[in-house]
Structures are given as C-alpha cells and as structure tokens.
Amino acid sequence: MLRMKNVHKTFHxxxxxxxxxxxxxxxxxxxxxxxxxxxxxxxxKSTLLNIIAGVYPVDRGTIALDxxxxxxxxxxxxxxxxxxxFQDPMMGTAASMxxxxxxxxxxxxxxxxxxxxxxxxxxxxxxxxxxAQLELGLENRLKSKVGLLSGGQRQALTLLMATxxxxxxxxxxxxxxALDPKTAVKVMELTDRIIRTQGLTALMVTHNMRDALKYGNxxxxxxxxxxxxxxxxxxxxxxxxxxxxxxxxEVTGNTVNNDRMLLA
Amino acid sequence: MYFxxxxxxxxxxxxxxxxxxxxxxxxxxxxYADLTVDGSFALGGAVAARLILGEIDPWAATLVxxxxxxxxxxxxGILHTQFKIAPLLSGILSMIALYSVNLRIMGKANISLLRLxxxxxxxxxxxxEEKWAALVIGIGAAVLAVILLWLFLNTEIGFALRATGDNGxxxxxxxxxxxxxxxxxxxMSNALVALSGALVAQYQSxxxxxxxxxxxxxxxxxxxxxxxxxxxxxxxRTLAAVVLGSLVYRIVIAFVLQLGLEPxxxxxxxxxxxxxxxxxxxxKAKVQRCxxxxxxETGAENEKCA
Ligand SMILES: Nc1ncnc2c1ncn2[C@@H]1O[C@H](COP(=O)(O)OP(=O)(O)OP(=O)(O)O)[C@@H](O)[C@H]1O
Ligand SMILES: [Mg+2]
Numbered sequence: 001m002l003r004m005k006n007v008h009k010t011f012h013x014x015x016x017x018x019x020x021x022x023x024x025x026x027x028x029x030x031x032x033x034x035x036x037x038x039x040x041x042x043x044x045k046s047t048l049l050n051i052i053a054g055v056y057p058v059d060r061g062t063i064a065l066d067x068x069x070x071x072x073x074x075x076x077x078x079x080x081x082x083x084x085x086f087q088d089p090m091m092g093t094a095a096s097m098x099x100x101x102x103x104x105x106x107x108x109x110x111x112x113x114x115x116x117x118x119x120x121x122x123x124x125x126x127x128x129x130x131x132a133q134l135e136l137g138l139e140n141r142l143k144s145k146v147g148l149l150s151g152g153q154r155q156a157l158t159l160l161m162a163t164x165x166x167x168x169x170x171x172x173x174x175x176x177x178a179l180d181p182k183t184a185v186k187v188m189e190l191t192d193r194i195i196r197t198q199g200l201t202a203l204m205v206t207h208n209m210r211d212a213l214k215y216g217n218x219x220x221x222x223x224x225x226x227x228x229x230x231x232x233x234x235x236x237x238x239x240x241x242x243x244x245x246x247x248x249x250e251v252t253g254n255t256v257n258n259d260r261m262l263l264a
Numbered sequence: 265m266y267f268x269x270x271x272x273x274x275x276x277x278x279x280x281x282x283x284x285x286x287x288x289x290x291x292x293x294x295x296y297a298d299l300t301v302d303g304s305f306a307l308g309g310a311v312a313a314r315l316i317l318g319e320i321d322p323w324a325a326t327l328v329x330x331x332x333x334x335x336x337x338x339x340x341g342i343l344h345t346q347f348k349i350a351p352l353l354s355g356i357l358s359m360i361a362l363y364s365v366n367l368r369i370m371g372k373a374n375i376s377l378l379r380l381x382x383x384x385x386x387x388x389x390x391x392x393e394e395k396w397a398a399l400v401i402g403i404g405a406a407v408l409a410v411i412l413l414w415l416f417l418n419t420e421i422g423f424a425l426r427a428t429g430d431n432g433x434x435x436x437x438x439x440x441x442x443x444x445x446x447x448x449x450x451x452m453s454n455a456l457v458a459l460s461g462a463l464v465a466q467y468q469s470x471x472x473x474x475x476x477x478x479x480x481x482x483x484x485x486x487x488x489x490x491x492x493x494x495x496x497x498x499x500x501r502t503l504a505a506v507v508l509g510s511l512v513y514r515i516v517i518a519f520v521l522q523l524g525l526e527p528x529x530x531x532x533x534x535x536x537x538x539x540x541x542x543x544x545x546x547x548k549a550k551v552q553r554c555x556x557x558x559x560x561e562t563g564a565e566n567e568k569c570a
Contacts, residue, residue, distance in 0.1 A: 053437065079439035086433075094430035097423070105427055108420060109439045115416075118423035161438070 001201050002029040002052070002169055007061035009044075009051055009225075021047040023225035024061070029169070029203065034195050036212040037205045038244075039222035045205040046087075048222070049171045052203070054078040065168065080110035083162030085155065085175040092158030095147030099138060099157065102146055103127045106161035130160055134190065152183035156190060163194050170195065170202040177207055188215065209241045219244075223252050271399065273518045277511035278402025279463045280482065284490075284510040285409050285503065286456035287483030292502070293417070294449040295429040299355030299480055303362025304336040304454040306476030308461025310366040313375040313471035322383045326462045333458020334451040336362060341447030366473055374472040382466035398467050405463065409456065410503045417499050425449050457483075478531045485534050486510040488541040513537075 009022040021044045029035060039045050051058055054075035062069050065081055086092050093102050104119035104127075124142060131139040134156045138149075146154060155175055162170060172191065176184040192215050195202050206212050212219050219236055221229035221244075228251045231239060239247075283305055290298040308329040315325035336358055343354040367373070387397045416422045427435035428445040436442055457479070465471040490509020496502040516537075517530060525533060540547075 055433075074441075075436045076439050076441045079437050082437070084437045091431070092434055092437075094427045094434060096430045097426060101423060101426075104420075105423055105435065105438050105440075111439075113420035113424050113440070115419045115421060118418050118420050 001031045003064045005062045008059045032199050034202045034216035035218045036216040038212045043222040044225040049173050081168040083167030083170045085158045085162050085172045087174040089151035089154040093146045098143050100142040106164045109165045152179050155187050170200050172204040174205050209244050273514045275398040275402050277514035278406045281406045281507040281510035283457045283460035284483050284486040286453040288487050288506045289453040293429050296351050300340045300358040301457050301480040302476040303359035304333045304457045305461040305479040306366050307362050308333050308458030309465035309471035309475050310369040312462035313465050314369050329462035330455050330459040334455035337450035337454030341450040345443035377469045406507050414500050481534050485537045486513045
C-alpha cells in the first residue's frame, strides 16, 4: 500500500532557521492496516502526514503508493487516493459553504469537475443518509453554513468528507485534540467505526497514549524526525501507557517532559 | 431635469455593475484583493474605442475587449501562482503595465467616439427610443451577467472556485488545483471589468487613459454597500445585492454632487466610504467595549477606549 524509504525533509535549508523535520523515515503500511503515531512536540508527525499528502516535496528518499512512486505528483493529484482530517476543525471544511456543498465537493474528490450542477437532488438524499449515521442531527441541516457548526460537528463532517469517496489511505492528524474530552471520545469512536467498517488503511497521529494503544493495529513512535519505536499488534495489546512511557525513556535516553503526552 | 439626473445615475450604476460583479468575484469569492481592475477597466475602454474607430462592428469590439480583460487577469494570475508574487503586488504590476499597453492600443491619451456607431446606437436601431438605449443595455448586461454568474457558481467548477477562496488547503486535499482556480477567477473577473469599461467608453463617447483610476475603490465601495444594505445570505441574493450596491453608490454620488461636492473630490469621498466600511467591525467593537466598560466599571476604565 504505502511504502516510504529513507524520507528526508529539511525546512529552510541553509538559513539560520534550518530545521530538519524528517531524518530518514522508513514506513510501510499494508492494505487495511491502521497505524497510530505518537511522539513529542516537533517530532515530525505532522510533517510526515503532510509529505505523504504532497503539501511539500521530499528532499531525499521515495514515497510509493501501491508500488507507484508518487514523489513528483502534486497535492491535488495525490488527493485522488488520500483522505485527510486536520487537527484544526476549521481546516477541513469551507466555512462559508453549506453542509451539502461541502459534501458535494468531497464526493468529487479524484473526479474531473465540469459545468454540471455542483450538487444534485440524488446526492442530497445520499448525504442525508450518510449524515444520519453520524447521529448529530446534521441530516436536517443540509443548507446550514458549516461555519455555524461546533468544532466536534465540523470534525465529524470532515471525517465523513474524507471517507465519502473511499480513500486508499486516510491521514488523521490529531483530529480530536482540539475538542473537549467528551466530544473527542465521540469523534475517536466514530473514526474507529468508519475505518473498521470500511476496512480503510489509515495513519493516525495522536497525543493521547491511551488512544494510540486502544485503536489501530500498530503503533509507531517518532522523535527528532525518525521512527524510534514500532509496536506490532501482538505487543501492543500487552502494552500499558506506563510501559509505553518507559519504552520512550529507554529509546531516547531522556524522560518524557511533555505535559500533553503525560496527561493524556 | 431631475429625471435626467436619475436616468443617468441608473445607467451609470448598471454599466459599472459589471465591473462591480468582477470585483465581487475576486474580493469576495476568491478572497483576493486584485488591483488589476484599474488597468483592465481602461483596457476594455481602449480596446473597444480603438476597434470602433477602426470601423469594426461595436458588438465585436466589445467582445474583444471582454477577452482582452480576461487575458489581463490571466497574467495577474500567472504572476501570483507561478512566480509566487503576493496578490497585491501581482495586481499592481499588471495595472502599471496595462497603462503602457492601453496607450499603445489607443495610440494617444484619448479617443472620441462621437458620431460613431456604438452598441448604444446599435440598440436604437433595433427600435429602442434613444433616451432608453443605455438603460436597456445596462439592464440587459447586468441581468445576463447575474444569471450566468449564478449558474456558474452553482456548477462543480463554481463550487471549487468558492472553496478555493474559502479554504485552499482543504480544497487541495479534495483534489482541486487551486492555482488553476485562482487564474480562472482572476480572468473571469477582469473580463467582466473590461466589458464594463468597453460599455462605459461607448456610453460616454470616449475612452481615456485615466478612465480606470480608482475603479477598484468604486468596486469595493459598491460591493460593501450592496452587501450591507441588501444582505449576502445566498449567492443569488449577493449577486443582486452587489448590482444594487452599484446603483446605490451612484445615487449617493449624485446626491453629494447636488449638495455641492466638487467632482474632483469624488475619489476622496469614495475612499472614505470604503475606509469606514472596512473599519466598521473594529469601530463597532471599540464602541461596544466602551459601552460595556462604561456600564460595568468605574469611570477611570472609560479612558481606555478613547
Ligand atoms: N512549514 C514549516 N516551515 C518551517 N518549519 C516547519 C514547518 N512545518 C514544521 N516545521 C518544523 O519541523 C519540525 C517538526 O514539526 P511537526 O509539525 O512535524 O511536528 P509534530 O510532531 O507534528 O509536532 P506537534 O506535536 O507539536 O504537532 C518542528 O521543529 C517545526 O517547527
Ligand atoms: Mg503536529
């Protein structure tokens, strides 16, 4: 499915702001695999997802999707295969457009857009059914502007949009982190349900160690732009949050000094 | 006499409304402050005037002006998307370059169209009374533009264009080339602006190298006035509001001229309207803060909002 080999990315090379964000990442996802990614602030998690999505090009190394190297293909071209949900609930939707317009945009991911109607009657009915599954009552608000929704509702909608056309790969970047704890739990459970019922291949970044262990079939830990730990499914089941913290200390040689990671 | 002034005001409002619709596309839909407008308005006038002078059919001349404006927008779009020049600067570069281009096209600083065939004389020959000719053209063009824009903004590409202005990162992740959308929007916008310039030149019977100066500010003023007075709930509503905004703007101008404002002060006046409109959210917040502080806190707090 996804195969990354020795991927490097440095921001602002050669300047005082030079920052190596990815320092040789190797990562392979098998079809149907759901990987959770953890790591401290600035470890390179978001950069990893952005570079897979094509937001910026790689400096070195290769990224292949289904055996095809996609290094050169641009973000909107890769979008055909990739669904995304961002950390910021504002990022995944167009606030000034209605719920049905946003969904209609998502329904056309990977398709040629032309001068046909942007949204049709048939699609509206389909959206209503899909929205009903979120159990947020959004199915009755197709004509509401998305800007009027709460952060949790927007994230749930973004999740639906990212998976409306089945993506080969779903990228989730701490998509529950900005929500209040109760809503975050709901969104995480919705995520898990969608990924499992559709059998999606997914990469989910989280700050929450418990979530990282609870969901998915593999957990990787990042530090300084590298993957420093890989917990396969069997091991993951037997690992507790405390174990994970100890592993982190062993591998990096220092204690976890990250409140968000500890508190989670 | 009042009737003549009123009629003239309506005619101007409608003919300039096409330009305002163009500004709406960039400023509101694309969220892009495009200064090309000043150059492309004059470009439309210059192209149409030069071609009409060369005895080209005025309808064809107007159409060529429309496409010339589209090319101007295309160039601004390329400067911004391909060479990563900031939106404001891309527009300024096009605007300045167009000044020279327009002089080249006209061959001199102004062209008179008196006693030449224009689309307005063309309409009278279709049986419309001379008095109403400009109004008929204005209404026809504005209504047609509003309907076509409404249809377009409700197509798949129209959706993608709107999403590009709203949230570029999001719509790229849904597979849209936002650079292409920006170029498309800028072209459409400036094509409309140039069309407006072409019609205005024929309406006033001359094209002038300076006729575009301040166009962007008139456009912004009209868009803002329209949205504030007539609302911006749906696309159809906003498009109609923007056209009506253009009319209201002309009425306001006619009114202050009647009150004795010097015509040369009009641009200052228009800039003031836009400034007040753009500053109004900040001003409103300030006023509200003073109001609430004044009620809940001691008098000393009040000085903070001065
Ligand atoms: N666009 C950018 N330009 C410059 N530097 C960047 C950019 N994006 C990320 N960086 C830098 O690269 C490093 C890795 O950032 P990244 O956002 O990938 O970390 P992260 O693991 O997602 O952290 P967090 O948990 O805080 O989200 C950081 O030092 C960051 O400052
Ligand atoms: Mg991050």
